[in-house]
Every structure is written in C-alpha cells, then in structure tokens.
Amino acid sequence: MFDAAAAVIVLAAILVLYRAIKGPRIYDRVLAVNVIGTKTVVLLALTGFIYERPQFLDIALVYALMNFIATIAFLKYRETGGLD
C-alpha cells in the first residue's frame, strides 16, 4: 500500500521534472524544483512508514525547512542580480 503511494509520488516528481527541464522560464524551474522538494518530504515520510522508523518524520520536517533556502536564494538572485 505504502509502496504504491510512494510509486505515485515518484511519478508525480517525474512529471514535475519535465517542467523543470523544459522551462522555459526561470520561475517554472524554481517552482518545479520546489515541488520536487515537497515530493521528497512526502517520500521520506512514506519511507519512514515502509521501514517502520517513525523518526524519519523528523528528517522530513528538516527537509521541508531546508527546501526553502535554495528557492529564496534563486529568487533573490533574480530580483537583485546578486546575493548581497
């Protein structure tokens, strides 16, 4: 059951990867990578259930927090042309 759910999540990530590669705009790519990050979080939580290790949920939470760093950096670069 959880395996099927994980397979569907991976499929969704592949669909988003198409948008990330195809573009054409930077915003499409940034958003796509953000969605892939969210899929990663869900996949981690599911993996925790498959392996019966609930502490994976904590890792998933930390991933969700770190997912924003790169996105914010990209958008700041886009907005100001630099990171300072």
Added chain:
Amino acid sequence: MIDFILLFFLVVCAIAAVRMKDLLSAIIILGAYSLVMAVVWTRMNAVDVAFTEASVGAGITSVLLLAALSRTQRGEDDRRRRTEDRRHDAEDTRQDMEDRRRGAEERRRKTEFSTRTKKTGISAHSLLSLIVVIVTGAVLVYGTIDMPDYGDPDAPANLHVAPRYIERSYKDTGAENFVTAVLASYRGYDTLGETTVIFTAGICVILLLRRKREQ
C-alpha cells in the same frame, strides 16, 4: 522498483544539467538532483549521508554556485550570450517579458542545433567516443557482477572489522552510535584532518567571493 525510478530520475537530471545552456537553470536542476539523491540515501538507510546531501547539496551548493554566478556571467561564453547578458542587466525590471523571450530563443537555438546536427550527421569522432564510453561502461558493469548483494551480512566488508566495532565500540569509546564512535574516536585524527581541509576550503571561498568594499 522505486529505487530504479529514482536512479533514472537522477540520470535524467544529470544529463539535463550538463546539456542546459543557461547556467542558472543548470543550478536549479542540480538542486532537484540533490533532493532526489537524498531520498536514495535515505532508502539505503544512510540517514546521516542523506542529511548532508540535502543540506550541502541542495542548500549550500546552490547558494554558493549562485554567488559565483552573480560575480561572473550567465550562459556559455560566446558573443551572442554576452550581449544578451548585457541586455538582461539593462532590462532587469521587465524580467518576466525577458524570460519569455529567452524561452523563445532557447527553443529557436534548439531547433538551430538540431538542424545543424542533422546536416552534418554523426561524425566518426563522436561515434568513436560513443564506442569507447559504452565499452568502458560495460567493463565497469562486468566488474560489479562479482560484488556481494546489497546489505549482505556475509559480505567481506561486513566481516572484517565491523563485528569488532559493533561489539567493542561502546566499551572503548562510550559512544552509543558506532558510526559516531568510528568517525570521532577510532579515526579521530583522520576526521580532524578532513575538518581542517574543509575549513581551509571555506576560508578560501569566503576570500574569493568577498566583495571588496573599498572599490
């Protein structure tokens, strides 16, 4: 099965990042690569490696590459890209419009590229390279056939020193996690050296990327 799909995902990401003409897009794709790689590590039960991959690969590396990009130029080094870069600087407010145009240009360039390759056909040089790559890959795959199964408890790597670590590490070092015991105690000097290398590299990056305020 999911592992295979994830690995396929990684290959697609890597090829896309290499083939991308726009460096900013390549960095974004690499971020996606790191996130999926972290899942692969987690599925192999290497949670600490996965953590490092997600924080360093997806977080810090993207920021560092962006910092490098903001001090150099975006795109490959040919004249058309450079003028486009300058135009890009001038029209910073109309980002959205410009992005659309770049998308159109990308598409046009892609069709240009495909027609060009179609015209010249596959050269003997690239065919030779392909053969060399395939032969090397086949040899490498042949080399992995003899390897023990993943996670096999009777694999030589798990019979050599691992039992001793598992039995003695708590008595020897007092650390409950024996990965920590190996890294911080048994190989303490090695880890100290690694930390020194990373610290030096970090200082060098800061020195290189620091903006000179006097100028």
